[in-house]
Amino acid sequence: MTADGIADATADGTLSSTPATPRALARERTMARIVELGNAQLAECGAGELSVREIARGLGMVSSAVYRYVCSRDELLTLLIVDAYADLADAVDDALAEVDAGSEVDAGSGTGAGADPRARFRALATAMVRWAVVHPERWTLLYGTPVSGYDAPAESTNADGTRVMARMLAIAADAGGAPAAGERHEMHVDPEVQTLLEAHLVEFGVQADAEVGVRAVTAWSGLVGIISAHVFRQLGADAAAVGEQLLASQVELLADLVTGR
CATH class of the missing domain: 1.10.10.60 (Homeodomain-like)
Known part of the structure; x- marks a missing residue:
């Protein structure tokens, strides 16, 4: 003990x-x-x-x-960052579990097969949007302007900080990362980028190629960006008035990137 x-x-x-x-x-x-x-x-x-x-x-x-x-203040910041990452990831996991359970009920299987990748992507994105809207200050801590003089220690923040990214990679892998029908083309992935992505895919236990990783990371970056634009009112008052509708359309575009139409 x-x-x-x-x-x-x-x-x-x-x-x-x-x-x-x-x-x-x-x-x-x-x-x-x-x-x-x-x-x-x-x-x-x-x-x-x-x-x-x-x-x-x-x-x-x-x-x-x-x-x-x-x-110290830095140690307090680290505690709050870990807490925010964990809370956000838990919200995403709860949303994914809910959509998977609903899919099993609809199919009448109870086999645990889960929902299709596009439905899972929507659930992940919706959970992130809702969490950010309810906790704008915590979203800002994670994805806003870095705090001057502070570097988050990877050994403390990575485990919870990468959980949602891991879910995104798994969704993209399940979908094959396919674009819309008729639009598929060979993507050139720089060898150094490929090595990096393949290492992370292995780390997360996801079986997929580097192109899938690129699509997932691009969708992830886009999702964080559109949520931040909404939370920080960067698109102006007119856009804020139709924020939910605009976000829904943007999420569908990102879903096309990850799962195809």
């Missing part, structure tokens, strides 16, 4: 069932409260004004005590 009473690995690699100590549970509750207070600060004043001292006030602690949990 670890010093905090968290279950550790046994000799065969499995986790022991030793319950966490009250100390460990108290720490877990405090960390959850820190994230909650950090998100409230984020919504009120933005990432650039985050303050660990304000977190301490919210917890009713002196500043020296809160540094046992989060030692």
Whole structure:
């Protein structure tokens, strides 16, 4: 067992069932409260004004005590980024599970085959749009202007930060990445790009070629871009008035890129 009473690995690699100590549970509750207070600060004043001292006030602690949990603004930022990535990815996974379950009911199979790739892409995109609209400040933290002087540590953020991209790659692989009928052409993929994409496809456990990867990454970049344009009101008041309809049309164009018509 670890010093905090968290279950550790046994000799065969499995986790022991030793319950966490009250100390460990108290720490877990405090960390959850820190994230909650950090998100409230984020919504009120933005990432650039985050303050660990304000977190301490919210917890009713002196500043020296809160540094046992989060030692700097950068560490607080990392906690909030990981929390946002995980929350967004959970929303996408819930949406994909729902559309897959609906497809099984419609088919009457119950085999777990899931929905077709285009329906899954729409579900993924819709979940991202809804999450961004409800949490604009957290979307900004993930996909807006980088916070000056801060570099997100990959070892902490990559696991949750790449979950939605992995779902996108899987959807593209299932669809074959095909464009619309009659429009297919050989795509030239630079050898260095091909090597990079193939490595990531293997990392995500997706069996597909580099062209599929290019289409998925392009659709992903486009999706983040159109959501950001909507959230940040970059297209003007007229476009904002028909934002949902415009987003729906743009999502369909991106779906063509990934799954074909």
